[in-house]
Amino acid sequence: MNNKFLAVLLVIATAFIACKKDKVQEEENTVLPTGKYRLIEMMQSDVEGKDSVSIKYPLSSLSLVFDQKEKTAQVYGIPETLPMRASYKVGANGGLAEAKVSTAKSVPGENDLTVADLLASGNKYESKGGSVVVHTKNRGYLVFSMQK
Template identity: 70%
Template sequence: MKNKFLAVLLVIAAAFTACKKDKVQAPEEKTLPSGKYRLIEMVQSDAAGKDSVSTKYPVSSLSLTFDQDKKTANVSGKPEILQITGSYNVKSDEVLADAKVSTSRNVPGENDLNVADLLSAGEKYELKGGSVIIHAKNKGFLVFSMQK
């Protein structure tokens, strides 16, 4: 009887160990946000890293989209007057890398260059409700809202 009990206990322990190994070997792939997001706000940080200046964009056409297959984030449009295009490679843990941001040669609006600067320094994105926030290293962040 003891041998049968030990054998059953050994089989159960082996089954749990096998299940645990499967979970470790097959991590879930994170899905990127879907849809189109429009710039609605820019928040700049001061030298101490505190949020200091907030600018709203009620009529911005600057949009942000994600490509699940290519693992990229893309921006295109105008915050005010200046045409901006760019892309990032999206890494694990919502990290943005290899920023490529370019602008048209038009005379920029008051805050266009600040938006381009924040996009160039973008290092991470955060999904919050119906918004995507791009955090720029030591400069502030941009808030993009879901468009229907």
């Protein structure tokens, strides 16, 4: 009886370890979006976390690119008039961490500082067809569209 119990326990432990290894390998093999994406919209949320203000960016040069090898995301360019840069470490399931945002010391446009603030609080991204949405926790999101 003890031998059967130990054999079953060994099989269960082996299966558990194999599943755990598969999950770790899946996270490492996550394919990030490819190409260059340009900021086209900023959506701000109200105090309840619901969409409240939408700003369109038809002339923005703020771009988002992902580095598959380094597992990072870089943002650079000008949303309205203020040059800025941002970088993130990209984690599993679209997580963004270690946000670093810097701006030039020039006069910002009406919404430039809000864009920089949303970039600084970005915590995950979502890829939808030809666009990437950078979400923040209850503050809004930024929509980037594939550049041709």
